[in-house]
Amino acid sequence: MCVTNVVVVAAVAESANQTRRRGSRPGRAPNEEQFREDRGKNMMEDYFVERPVFKEWEFRTRYKMSHNVFNRISGDLCHYDRYFVQKLDAAKKVGLLPEQKITCALRMLAYGAGAYQCAEYCRMVKSTSIEAIQRFTRGIVNLYSVDYLRAPTLADLKRLLAKAERRGTCNDLNVLAKSMLFNELTAGRAPKIQFQVNNRTYNLGYYLADGIYPRWATFVKSIPKPTRPKDLKFSQAQEGYRKDVERCFGILQSRFSIVRGAARGWHKEDIRYIMLTCIILHNKIVENERPDDIDEELDSDEEEENNMRPRVATVWEGSTGDDFEPVGRDVHNFNGFMDRYNAIRCENTHSNLQADLVEHLWKIQGNMEV
Structure with missing residues (x-):
């Protein structure tokens, strides 16, 4: 019995000392x-x-x-x-x-x-x-x-705003409160957008959001339990347009099924690269399929017949001397940073913008059936 144990131990030690073989090397069974x-x-x-x-x-x-x-x-x-x-x-x-x-x-x-x-x-x-x-x-x-995966360029902003004008609303994205976009906006590095609604001028772009988002100047939320016809019309439009980002993600899921599948079998780093790859490939495919003359159409100033939607938005084309200043360590730049920070989170601007949009939409589509 002792001899058997010694032999077993010796065999295990010898196999442990052998170099593990991989690939097509001598001593390894041939691949199928x-x-x-x-x-x-x-x-x-x-x-x-x-x-x-x-x-x-x-x-x-x-x-x-x-x-x-x-x-x-x-x-x-x-x-x-x-x-x-x-x-x-x-x-x-x-x-x-x-x-x-x-x-x-x-x-x-x-x-x-x-x-x-x-x-x-x-x-x-x-x-x-x-x-x-x-x-x-x-x-x-x-x-x-x-x-x-870059930030929108001037041409991209023009394209988005042109589409928004035809639909009667500003940019229509549902973003997280911790988005890097707000960091860039607070730091003064984001493009400046100015638009006019109901004879009032606003200098911050806005995003359609649901009720869980804060009352910031950069968010436009629906009206809970609307009763007036104009409030009903606004809520219907806001909630309908807000679904666009969900539809966009649905398109991504339909094109790349791996996005809607289980992710537990992948490492976190692999999941990150998979998601980014799907987005990049989607953008490349859309770019390839987009007509070449789309930019020429956006440059045209001709309005469609019976178009009641006025041009209410303009894109920042360059420095005018009144633009946001960069963030720095000195007191002057820090004050500018805090001014922008407070402007984004201004509840008064949020309320005014919502009220102006309600009136603006009602003037454009008020004669339509609610």
């Missing part, structure tokens, strides 16, 4: 043949040759984007991360194509597919699929976040 090279050729014939098996509209349906967007992303990722470039593995076999790795990542994002589900079409095992989506999401964020 995945036929990834043949499947890669089939994938190329399906979508990526001059005359593919599946048409462009089928590609857009399955990849959630056009060929042009996919090709730009593929080229940028191959230059950014050599992981996506096809190369020989340790056994001198041809590795996966960039299209296979990117297709795997996109299918996990678009359909919420599990890592093991990519083996059938992409010929990628679970660990390779997870590595592909991790590198894909980090590559997308590092490559495109500057352009597609």
